[in-house]
Amino acid sequence: MTPYFYKEPVLTLDNISMSFGGELVLRDISAQVLDVVRPNMKQGQVVGFYGRSGIGKSVLCRIMAGLVAPSKGTVQVGVEQEPVKPGAVGFVQQRYPLFNHRTLVDNLLVAAERKYNPEEARQQVESYLERFCLTPHRKKYPAHLSGGQRQRAAIAQQLLCSDHLILLDEPFSGLDIAMIDEVKKIIVEVTTMDELNTVIIVSHDIVTTTALADRLWLLGYERDAAGNLLPGATINQQHQYNLAEMGLAWHPNVEAEPEFAQFVEEIKEEIRQS
């Protein structure tokens, strides 16, 4: 097993609940992402939140990104554990929005100018264009980019202005096998760019999310003693998995391992039962 240890928290969800018009969507969600350190490895980490379609994952994403305040509870980010504000967490939404009135290079520049002076911003943008294989498309408008290019551009844009935490809402949704492999590569690439980089995947794709993550939280519904479904999705104690501890993290082809397949089956069974 790869040696590792945890340092300070980088994201803390403390007792988050969210209601809309009196309807409880999320209930008492608590989770903490800790900075993981692997000796002799300069690589960040990937963590995953799994939830079925329509369970409130996108609401949870907006709360984690500081775009909406929860009805109850707090979100704290960074080593200083400050309350989350918009812009503190890079957030790539499901449809990879970009500014359609700006070219690709301008889209990246407008993001980079938040953290860097104009000259540095230009250099950073060039380096990201190169790293994400987007240099040939720099003058194109978003409408001219393919889905994959658009996704890479959206990730690069968020990386250019956020502080190490990047949240991906359904990054594998509607993609074919080849595109999923491409996105997986990008996610790994993001983690190798800085050892403090943490990618948070919020998805309903259990296999791909589990294969990439070293921590996994399962959003689901609970039942009361009488067996009735409680309102609001939550993460209970049994649905928090430390994949590093289980020996299922950081393997290049973990999906081919029988232990991985068995774990995924167990999770699927959990989901069916909930």
Add this chain to the structure above:
Amino acid sequence: MKELFSPNANPRRVIFLSMVAAQAFVLLLLWLFYPLQLFPNLGEVFRSLGSLIADQGLIQELWASMTTALQSIAIATVLALLISYLTALPFFRPIAYAATKMRYLTLTGLTFFMALMVSSGHEVKLSVLIFGATVYLVTGMTSVILTTTQEEMDHARTLGMSEWRAFYEVVVLGKLDEMLEVVRQNFAIIWTMITLVETLYQSEGGIGLLLYKQNRYLHLDGVVAIQLVILATGALQDYVFVLLRRVFFPYSWLGAAK
């Protein structure tokens, strides 16, 4: 040929242009040979057009109306943009709402109050046109602003933009091309109102006044000639707006269905 009648088909350019030419030719034949002579014949209209240009200064009158129209649409656009953008602040939303509802007001009577507020006939003319165009422009512009999605605003916010900066990036810059389209569509309102205002204040002339006089003396060939000139001016104006949009907002056509 079959594709001209297939839904959502994209006929080749040459086929499409031939079809347009054929349709124009049929229209011309109808005008020339339709037994019920509703309109003056083509020769009369052309002769009248020549006489209007030579004897009654049609080109100068058109130019006078055109400058008034351009002046009005420019001021109305600035006013309408201001009112529409201010809807970002809840305090100003009732003003924009009220402005959109003023489309239903008829201008008759309003001109009297405007005459009391401004000093010259030219200013009354302008203020009527500006009022008429602004209420339509605000309606179109606020609709454009309302198409802004949560996703677009969230995207700007996640880049650390303040609320005003996000509004500027997403709504002001992001929708400027659509605002130009609103101006193009509503410029026509000015031309429909110009006859009314030019007849109210006749000292400055204008093509609207010329049309009014031709109509009054039942010179139908002159009426049709002037209407055709206004139609051609409008079409040219539309073309210029489309050209401006292509030059200044090249991204604007990229997502459109073909």
